[in-house]
Amino acid sequence: MLILNCPCCGVDAEESELAAGGEAHLKRYGPGSSEDDFHDYLFMRENPKGVHFERWRHANGCGKWFHAARCTQTLEVFGTYSAQVYEPPQEIKDAITAKRPGWTWRDFS
Amino acid sequence: MKHYSAFAVAREALRYHTGWERAWRSPEPKKRYDAIIVGAGGHGLATAYYLGKNYGIQNVAVIEKGWLGGGNTGRNTTIIRSNYLQDPSAAIYEKARSLYEDLSQDLNYNIMFSPRGVIMLAQTQHEIRGYQRTAHANALQGVKTEWIGPERVKELVPIINLDGPRYPVLGGLWQERGGTARHDAVAWGYARACSAMGMDIIQQCEVTGVRQENGRVIGVDTTKGAIDCDKLGVVVAGHSGQLAEMAGFRLPLEAVALQALVSEPIKPCMDVVVMANTVHGYMSQSDKGEMVIGGGTDGFNNYTQRGSFHHIEETVRALVETFPMISRLKMLRQWGGIVDMTGDRSPILSKTPLQGCFINGGWGTGGFKAIPGSGWGMAQLMATGHSPLTEAFSLDRFKEGRFIDESVAAGVAH
Numbered sequence: 001m002l003i004l005n006c007p008c009c010g011v012d013a014e015e016s017e018l019a020a021g022g023e024a025h026l027k028r029y030g031p032g033s034s035e036d037d038f039h040d041y042l043f044m045r046e047n048p049k050g051v052h053f054e055r056w057r058h059a060n061g062c063g064k065w066f067h068a069a070r071c072t073q074t075l076e077v078f079g080t081y082s083a084q085v086y087e088p089p090q091e092i093k094d095a096i097t098a099k100r101p102g103w104t105w106r107d108f109s
Numbered sequence: 110m111k112h113y114s115a116f117a118v119a120r121e122a123l124r125y126h127t128g129w130e131r132a133w134r135s136p137e138p139k140k141r142y143d144a145i146i147v148g149a150g151g152h153g154l155a156t157a158y159y160l161g162k163n164y165g166i167q168n169v170a171v172i173e174k175g176w177l178g179g180g181n182t183g184r185n186t187t188i189i190r191s192n193y194l195q196d197p198s199a200a201i202y203e204k205a206r207s208l209y210e211d212l213s214q215d216l217n218y219n220i221m222f223s224p225r226g227v228i229m230l231a232q233t234q235h236e237i238r239g240y241q242r243t244a245h246a247n248a249l250q251g252v253k254t255e256w257i258g259p260e261r262v263k264e265l266v267p268i269i270n271l272d273g274p275r276y277p278v279l280g281g282l283w284q285e286r287g288g289t290a291r292h293d294a295v296a297w298g299y300a301r302a303c304s305a306m307g308m309d310i311i312q313q314c315e316v317t318g319v320r321q322e323n324g325r326v327i328g329v330d331t332t333k334g335a336i337d338c339d340k341l342g343v344v345v346a347g348h349s350g351q352l353a354e355m356a357g358f359r360l361p362l363e364a365v366a367l368q369a370l371v372s373e374p375i376k377p378c379m380d381v382v383v384m385a386n387t388v389h390g391y392m393s394q395s396d397k398g399e400m401v402i403g404g405g406t407d408g409f410n411n412y413t414q415r416g417s418f419h420h421i422e423e424t425v426r427a428l429v430e431t432f433p434m435i436s437r438l439k440m441l442r443q444w445g446g447i448v449d450m451t452g453d454r455s456p457i458l459s460k461t462p463l464q465g466c467f468i469n470g471g472w473g474t475g476g477f478k479a480i481p482g483s484g485w486g487m488a489q490l491m492a493t494g495h496s497p498l499t500e501a502f503s504l505d506r507f508k509e510g511r512f513i514d515e516s517v518a519a520g521v522a523h
Contacts, residue, residue: 001417001418001419002409002417014419015417015419016419019408020408020409035508039507039508040359042452042507043361043452043507044359044360044361045361045362045363047350047360047362047363047364047410048350048410049348049350049351049364049412052410054409054410072364072410072411072412072413073412073413074413075411075413075415
């Protein structure tokens with residue numbers, strides 16, 4: 001079972017306490033944007049076999065949203081961090097680099 | 110290829126079964142093929158088979174990273190039905206179901222198609238309305254289904270408990286000609302027929318790159334060297350995203366794990382397939398007597414081909430209420446497969462931005478039932494550039510807003 005540490009309340013939450021919220025750090029395109037941008041924002045998701053960043057909600061706990069860095073190939077968790085950021089903090093990136101040297105995800109590396 | 114028949118069994122019985130030949134050849138790849146199919150699962154092999162049978166394109170290779178039929182073709186719960194809500198879905202799934210009817214004769218390979226009937230249980234008022242709507246839609250589409258009341262459900266499935274406190278059975282959508290087939294045999298039968306046409310099935314050979322020139326595909330790089338081709342069909346289910354990345358485009362897909370389990374074998378107790386979408390569980394009894402149970406998806410991106418215990422617990426807990434007699438069964442095996450999900454829960458059969466490269470994927474949690482129809486349509490698309498079966502499932506439907514929304518109609522137990 002997947003266990004994520006909720007950075008909001010500090011609890012090590014089991015998968016059944018959590019709700020997956022999909023890809024993290026989406027840039028939102030709305031009215032006035034190009035068709036391609038809007039299409040990609042709505043439907044295209046990163047689908048990596050490896051390092052992935054996601055939004056999660058501690059649904060049956062404190063109820064707050066947060067971010068998680070995970071490996072989709074091994075289910076290894078690299079760390080969780082606040083929802084109020086536009087990109088993963090350096091310590092999360094470092095933790096990933098320690099285990100997956102040379103990783104990239106969208107523009108992050 | 111030697112013909113399988115009752116006579117052949119008798120002949121071999123008299124000579125200690127020394128005359129059977131291998132069902133398919135395992136050749137080394139040639140330098141060039143007219144068409145290459147990546148992925149030797151059911152959909153890939155069916156595509157190759159109908160390319161040869163319907164369009165005479167027989168210089169074909171099917172390339173497989175692992176072993177033939179070792180992905181989702183060998184990991185599903187073998188259910189075949191076509192009671193879908195939307196017209197394009199009903200068309201392709203009904204084509205598949207009708208091809209399954211005489212596939213054993215067509216392939217000269219017993220795929221053990223068993224049209225035992227499929228019930229989708231309605232356990233909430235919402236589901237009653239949904240399934241009645243589907244039954245009406247099916248009537249217009251020419252797919253034979255019927256809305257049945259709880260008494261008829263009990264008649265068809267004597268072991269069911271209609272009055273569960275939490276999930277009462279309020280009726281069901283009944284498709285009499287739905288059923289099951291032997292999943293491995295479907296892959297093996299197609300493989301044997303493809304091999305007999307002279308196609309090469311190359312196992313243990315991973316595609317590592319897609320070669321292109323002036324926006325056109327010219328071949329693939331593999332662990333067994335470069336192979337040239339005119340047309341490329343990508344039919345790799347969970348790994349569609351990886352292949353698309355090699356080919357230089359993106360797909361609106363996410364890979365998640367779906368799991369299933371089987372019980373110890375018991376005496377025959379249920380001769381139909383029962384699906385309960387409210388509780389994310391479905392069950393049928395295999396010819397060996399095992400209860401085959403399918404569960405829900407994880408809900409997050411996952412490439413591990415493993416399940417998780419709490420999903421099994423959820424599924425089994427709900428099924429035990431509906432089928433009290435299974436509460437003391439031991440579960441024998443549990444496994445997971447990687448399914449590629451689209452936003453509208455319908456597949457993608459389409460041309461791609463790379464000329465000569467076609468994609469067949471996104472079947473999500475419901476690909477097995479579609480294998481012959483998917484192969485039929487995909488072969489037509491690859492051979493002629495157009496297929497009425499696959500037209501609606503093109504990649505640009507997302508941009509154009511032409512969704513084929515089956516997520517409400519089919520839910521998780523798809």
